[in-house]
Amino acid sequence: MAESSKHRRILLSPESSRDRPPPPSSPRDLISALPDHAIRDIFSHLPTEDVVRTSVLSKRWQYRWRTVTTNLVFNRVRPHHRRTRQCIVDSVLSQHTSTSALKKFHVNGFCYDEADSPKLEEWLRFAEQRHVEDLRLELDTSLQSTYILPQFLFCLSSLVRLQVSRCCFSLGATSINWPHLKVLSMSNINLSDDILASILSGNPILESLDLGWCVGLNNVIIDSTSVKHLFLSITNFFNLRRIRAPHLLRLRIAGTCSCSEGAEHMSLEDISSLVEADLNFELLPRVHGDNRMAYDLLKEFLEKLARVPTITIGDWCLQILSLLEMGGVPPRLLKCQNLILQGLSSQQDLLSIGYMLRSSQCLEKLVIQPIDVPLSKFQLGEESNEDFNLDEEVFLCSRKGNFGCLSKHLKRVEIICFGACGSGSKHLLALIKFLLGYGLVLEKLIIKVKLPTRVHELPATVLSQLLDLSTDVLSFRRASENAKVIFYYPLE
Template identity: 35%
Template sequence: MEIERQSTIPNALPSNSAGNSSEDSVKRARLSPSNQGETQKPVDYISQLPDAIILHIFSFLTTKDAIKTSVLSKQWRSIWTSNQYMSFSLPPGSSRKSKSFTAFVNSVLSRSTAIKVKRFFFDAPCLALMQSSLDRWLQFAIKHHVEEVSVILNYRRQKIYALPQIMFCCMTLVSLRVSRCCFWVSSAVNWCSLKTLRIEHAELNDDGMMRVLSGSPVLEFLELKGCVGVKHVMVESKSFRELVIDSHEFRGQASMLRISAPHLLKLRLLGNSRGGEFTLDEVSSLIEAELNFNMKIFAHDKVKAYADLVKGLLKRLHHVTKLVMGSWCLQVLSLMEARDMFLPSLECRHLILLGAAGHEGVPEAIAKILESTRLLEKLFLQTTCTPNDMIELNAESVRHRVFAGEEFWNFVKWRIYQCLMHLRHVEIVDCGANLLTWEPILSLLKFLLRNALWLDKIVINSTNSKSSRAVERSPLLEEARILQSHPKCSPGARVIL
């Protein structure tokens, strides 16, 4: 074998009687002169990268880090000046460094050779001495046909920076995100290319909002987070696809937010939105909706008002095919009197209930929702061990309810039988619930296995738990084994843990 191996090597040399091993001879024979030169001087692949690749790498870096790459190669020393992606950040509490930070940004922009700026990100405390500089920096980006702008000001006491009016005439702008800025619009808006708009923690008014929306004919995504002052969101654009209202602040006369968007496809109402209500006027094109907001209730007389709010929203969302409901909405429905528990018929085929366990009366609310979703095919439940403290009621103001487990579901079977005719997929995601919290869910799963005609599978996913110590995994595993052997109405139904 050794002879055969050596014979296959080109120009193989015999062993040296002076003591040089045959392996050294073979290595020398394998290396041609050109190969030996390459070994001594390795190729500098970094220097050979095309400028387009280098600039693409810069798009993932802050401007400061992009400048640091100039030490990698001589060819990289000046390429950063043509970087089209600019990102400047000053951490909170760094006010002492504001002068050097301002000087750094001025230096970068003065040395920039980029014809176009694709992205300009700014994240820093809003200091008074930086306002005029920020105006100049934004003007620089606008004059260089910027496409993406993000201005995040870490200043919580007050909003002291007003966006320059030239910003509202940037026709190349595709994406805009502003946080803690004064969003005052005094003239017509010309955002003919804008597709994504995020406004966070800003004071708005209906007149300015109307100008913004009417001046954005191709807007696809709008998010209002922690905003105050606006009472109407009306979008007529046919390209409008998604609206997110997060932690809306109802204040003074603006105690109602009316939403009208005939071409909207997805609506999300999120966060803590105390002191008002949402009204949906024209949302006939919606296919997906999420009601995951909460409003603090201080007295029993508020329960019916907020229950009417949830029922009113569901009535306007009856046609959506995917519906997400948060824990607060479920609890509100669970606190309603039986005579008021009439929900509109829902056409959704995919239902997601978040935090849907561990609260008294919630199984009744789930049953009522299942009764209303007669075409339901996929049910998703998320459990949690964190109590929802958004609802504060005296014990005497709400009747005490006793949950009787599977007996309860058997009792309401006649009400939800149509849902059982279509349900195919059930998934439970555990976010740290204890076994007591799981009891209503487990009884529901047993009921579905016994009664859902076309059920394909039940998936119990406990891998997403926030705290492994918060879950009694052994009892849960045992319950899953019990489910696997539980009688099934659908022969092909599977239980997957």
């Protein structure tokens, strides 16, 4: 009987199991199954320390980083971790056995003193032996402990991109030979005219040159036909005397420095091929409220840029332009077709925009990037400040006859704001109303408000400001029947 019951249960068991879920199969190790090219792509987006940490993910990955990694990136470390960081770099380099050429070798923010020179040379030798293509050496160092770049680096023919900071060039009898280098960035480096000339002569296909806060240069002379981009961050406009680059296509000048009494300012000589210029510098007056030197410098720059089709004017330079408008200085007519203005935080900037619209009779595209907090407003003096108490709409309408671009050329306006408050300012709304009301060939006016968070997380006050902005702008008269107003609220 017991057996019958037992058999009965056994016979019924398969029948009842039909309703049960199948037993779980063995979990598949998807990470270990990834192909090499996928692993290599993952590694390329991670700092080297994180790449090494992937060795705990699976047996296959335990040593994979040693043979697959072609990017070695060692990021900034605080000074009290300097020795630990050296040990980490040494350990990684000693275990790295990839036979492929090294795509990247970056040492960022390494706190250097003279005792570290042999160690840095050892690391650079490693990069040289692996035929590195993208080399970056950014040091934190004092003026008393400047690292002198080793001579073998000047003949590293595999380089395609080189970025060095707080180092020193000592060429001696060695000549530069970087036959494949396309991008060169040097910052906080002592340079001379001769060293720069030697560097350029050894770079037959160099395309982009970035000189950031380099001292010792008097002249930037670029006769190379390959160099198309020059970015200058300058600490002293009065030591650098001239820029000559007849084949250059794009020039950006940035930096902050003080005016020196009796000093001659930098001049732009031959920049005849230029298609883009970006003026984003700031001069601090020697005497409070005395901006004559800045006035003269910017006026001369604009004269030299008369034929450049795309011009960007930074916030501080935009403020200086208001002096030209207030002084009734006739604008030098520009061939500019694309104008980017970074400002419009006050009536002062509205005067500047008026001056640039008078200057740019062929303007087709205008981009305005209001800045909530300007770099540093210059002081004009009490008698000049009174002139800024004006009605925005009255001022713009009084100048409309001088804005030739409105009737023939201006087709696109973009206004890019960071946050809702700046987008609804009185000055900005007055400008939008004016452009819509008098832009006869205007096709698009785009308002981009970059918001720091998701829409459903924004406070009600911000949403209300955006709604008010939309309501105001859509109510403005449009002179062009083809004019479309587009609101775009991308989230950061």
